[in-house]
Amino acid sequence: MTDKCFYFEDGKIISDVFGLLDVLKNMDDETFYNHVNDDKNDFSVWIKQSLNREQLAAEISKAKSKKEAIDILKKYNSGEKLSILSPIRKIFYSSLNMFQSIKSELLYNFRYKNLSDTFISGYKQRKNKINELKDNGYEIQMCESYIEKLEKKIEKFIHNRSEKSAISILHLFYCLDEELVNYEKTFNIVKTFNNNYDQYKIRIKGLKKKNKDVYDPEMTLSRIRKMIKIYTESNKEQDAIEIVHLFYSLEDAIDLINKK
Incomplete structure (x- = not known):
């Protein structure tokens, strides 16, 4: 994926048109015109060369303002797919940019500050994150393996201070x-799903108190609970998309009950 990424000066990273649309929505005009002006259109070049989407690249090349670019991307990605994937991708890029920031800070300290303190601090941050993930039921053997190796390497570095x-x-x-x-991506998405699950559970409970027939919503909610567990283990985007679809179906079912 790395060779397809677009890197912004503020550290943001995107790898597809969904990410570009999300970034453009929050981008100031000055930054936009640094990328799009009379001399160049960085987004058009990236879309054509890295994503191989010549038609979209041609359309984006015509955009003279941020609003025009956003409208083109919305039209290109119109429909339910964008509305389903956008929240998930937003969480992913948020996680990616967070760790990119941590790595940038680490490299800065590598050049200019006390390396031992920097390594120990970085180790502790990641150790805490691993413990948090473990507490939430994630199987993270690979991360644990890396953190164990880090601990030994840092101890060795403190004694020999070698560049190697x-x-x-x-x-x-x-x-x-x-x-x-x-x-982190999966953790944040699952957290969002669980929050939505709890909210719908409360809404369904309220409908039951009104003697409403909530058989269909309860069945859908049960399916959502199972799918959240599956997604937690699989980390597959398709499973996340199915959960979002189920939430849409659940909302429709509740709306139908409320209209009766």
């Missing part, structure tokens, strides 16, 4: 962060 050890530690941090990005 420092580079090895940086590589381990990089590998660990790549793993944590995936788990």
Whole structure:
């Protein structure tokens, strides 16, 4: 995925047109015109060369303002698919950018500050994140393996202060962060799903108190609970999309009951 990414100066990273649309919505005009002006259109070039979408690239090349670019992307990605994927992708890019920021800080400290303190601090941050994921039921053997190696490498570096050890530690941090990005994405999405599940459970309970027939919503809610568990283990985007579809179906079912 890396060779298809578009990197912004503020550290944001996108890898598809969904991400571009999300970023453009919150982008200021000055930043936009740094990328799109009379001399160039970075987004059009990226879409054509990295994503191989010549038709969309041609359309984006005509955009002279941020609003025009957003309208083109909305039209291109119109329909239910965008509305379903956008919240999920937003969480993913938020996680990715968070860890990118951590890595940037680590590299800065590598060059300019006390390396031992930096490595120990980075180790503790990631150790806490791993413990948080474990407490929430995630199987993270790979992350645990990396963190154990980091602990040993850092202890070795404190004693020998060699450049080779420092580079090895940086590589381990990089590998660990790549793993944590995936788990962090799943963790945040599952958290969102669970919050929505709890809210719908309360709504259905309220309908039952009014003697409403809630058989269909209860069955859908039960299916959602099972799918959340499946997604937690599989980490597959398709499972997340199915859960979103189920939430849509649940909302429709509740609306139908309320109209009776």
